[in-house]
């Protein structure tokens with residue numbers, strides 16, 4: 092029950108919104124949408140032709156009392172050639188358009204290195220910016236108007252990075268690094284989800300992409316590189332102590348502290364994120380405390396164990412984490 | 417006429433055949449008809465099981481953020497539902513029809529290897545039980561019907577579900593290869609005198625090609641299953657990238673089997689449609705030659721399209737072009753069939769008995785499934801739509817709206833032959849309309865969900881516009897669909913007990929199975945005369961009326 096309530100309350104507002112293959116926000120997505128319109132038009136013509144013929148046959152040639160056996164027409168090579176060749180030509184046309192769209196959507200990369208590396212984990216996303224060295228989790232920041240190359244990788248099983256408004260999806264396969272071009276044009280928040288079944292919490296592996304004006308993105312990137320200030324408020328200081336004590340640091344990284352592990356999401360600037368649990372719940376003190384106290388109640392099966400903290404302990408840690416800006 | 421239709425006046429129901437009395441006569445049977453019946457009954461039983469699993473999923477999906485069942489349960493359900501429908505329902509259903517009908521249609525006494533036939537069935541039967549035993553052995557498999565590695569590795573799936581899954585598919589796979597070989601040899605060696613390959617009924621043609629597909633397609637699956645079992649039980653590293661294995665290799669093996677499998681599941685259905693439409697349109701099949709050659713083309717091409725299941729795995733452009741082209745190409749022979757079936761209806765005098773109703777719905781629904789399939793061959797569209805609900809819609813249009821509808825048409829058509837009793841036409845009409853409405857209502861809306869970004873295999877979804885509404889529509893119609901299926905089962909049971917006595921040839925059909933009694937005696941025919949054309953019974957009945965028509969296939 093608690094789970095449902097927390098998830099539901101968080102879901103009001105911007106946590107989730109409408110997405111669509113047709114709501115194209117990048118040239119890549121636009122080119123796919125255009126191809127889809129043509130494909131749908133072709134499909135509609137073929138479907139209507141077949142349906143019309145079937146219905147016509149059903150109406151015209153329904154047996155009526157007194158009908159004898161009809162003329163036994165064994166076939167007509169000319170007609171049969173017609174319905175072999177015409178569909179083949181239509182498909183050839185579609186194939187040409189397909190090849191063209193492929194080049195727009197995912198052209199060969201050459202020697203270009205990815206601008207950001209997406210590493211999928213069971214059931215969260217890690218984002219690494221190789222040029223600046225920023226590492227973050229679950230919310231992907233990108234500058235508007237630039238053609239970005241995403242490296243798509245996996246740390247465990249196969250996942251898939253899919254944000255319909257931004258275009259193609261790409262599998263994250265262990266041992267098989269992939270790439271994906273995305274050129275976001277408008278600033279805003281775009282939502283997606285893991286699209287390859289990856290185990291218990293596949294359904295809760297949301298993607299949140301925040302496209303910013305280039306200056307704002309540069310600022311964000313710079314801020315990420317600074318280690319957060321040490322805690323000052325009493326609760327936050329207690330929380331920082333508990334974080335080291337309660338094995339949190341066996342799995343998480345917080346820059347400037349002893350916590351260096353990379354098993355779970357990087358928490359260095361957790362307070363900057365809109366959501367926790369890969370777009371599961373809004374990032375606020377109450378939700379965070381609940382997550383820390385019992386992540387399994389919010390995301391059953393996830394790889395963060397219930398560490399049996401008291402409510403007060405969880406709250407102190409939450410206060411500490413919410414100070415990490 | 418009287419010489420060919422060897423009416424066994426004394427046989428009007430299965431109970432009249434003393435060889436079929438008692439449980440032992442079935443369990444120990446090597447009679448292709450009993451084995452065929454056992455296949456079909458088991459397949460319909462597992463259809464019921466798979467539908468129950470589907471209904472629980474549909475109830476879970478009826479509204480956003482629903483918590484009727486746990487994520488783990490949902491994952492087990494879609495895995496078991498998919499595996500059941502493909503391996504425990506569709507395959508044995510098609511095999512059942514094949515081993516029952518092929519010997520009769522070619523005028524043979526039995527399959528070429530009757531014992532191998534029984535072995536194939538029992539391997540399937542016990543393989544199926546083994547799969548379901550996993551529920552009692554600590555958890556059903558939960559990695560989807562195509563069980564992608566490395567999720568299926570021990571480190572990610574600890575309990576024994578995957579072991580049961582792989583072992584049971586392996587056992588059933590061995591049985592399938594045996595049955596495939598048996599069908600090929602039967603068609604090649606046991607045809608009645610005069611029945612050249614060019615006079616083979618189209619159903620037999622398709623089953624023959626299907627046998628070849630089965631024999632060639634199962635080995636990659638069986639090999640992959642052995643490898644995953646070795647990984648799990650012997651700590652080998654076939655599919656573990658961290659220690660030198662390859663995760664993608666599983667997909668290559670699986671789909672090298674899996675795509676031909678899709679055609680394995682549909683060719684016999686094509687065969688059924690190719691018998692039903694001509695008989696009920698009262699016309700010879702339009703373009704028999706092209707129907708047969710297009711089947712061969714499909715079989716051949718089906719081995720060259722498997723990568724279209726992997727378009728989003730990051731392949732090179734050259735290989736992508738090749739497989740986009742082959743995947744579009746395979747649509748051509750499939751399209752040919754649709755048009756040839758329509759051309760067969762054209763100019764006929766069509767009797768809309770229940771088999772013909774289902775065949776007509778098949779034409780349209782299968783076309784929709786084919787068109788959504790072409791969408792995936794246009795690679796950038798696949799990059800958006802694969803692994804979304806668009807795929808769920810596509811699968812069901814092909815397999816349920818296509819294969820299952822065709823097999824229901826076949827059931828209504830051959831039920832009188834198998835049991836000696838007609839199925840109720842009145843109930844058949846209810847059956848038909850409930851299924852058509854239920855099926856399209858359940859699955860048409862799922863296309864839209866895919867376009868809106870809903871991934872498949874998720875136990876729940878957030879409350880975004882339309883998701884809840886579309887899923888609710890789908891769930892409500894699923895109940896109509898299930899009602900239709902219950903009416904179907906009820907009709908079978910009622911007709912078996914109370915149905916009108918069928919007689920040898922109730923549909924005024926023309927292939928050899930209608931020349932013997934309903935049900936046929938254990939030996940099938942007392943004597944089979946030389947065949948002179950594609951439609952032996954038609955030739956007998958119409959020799960005087962239309963001599964030209966008897967010349968076909970010479």
Ligand code: HEM
Pocket residue numbers: 467470471473474494495497498499501502506559560561562808811812815816819820858871872873874894897898
């Ligand atoms: C009453 C009829 C049926 C209903 C309501 C139904 C419903 C469903 C649902 C809800 C899913 C899971 C969707 C997801 O979470 O991704 C599914 C998957 C599937 N269904 Fe059905 N289904 C029905 C009949 C069939 C039939 C007759 C077949 C095959 C002949 C079939 C084959 C499959 C397959 C292969 C999957 C994919 C499983 C996987 O993702 O591993 N279904 N179906």
Ligand SMILES: [Cu+2]
Pocket residue numbers: 249250251285286287288289290292293294296
């Ligand atoms: Cu996933």
Ligand SMILES: [Cu+2]
Pocket residue numbers: 674675678721722724725
């Ligand atoms: Cu395929």
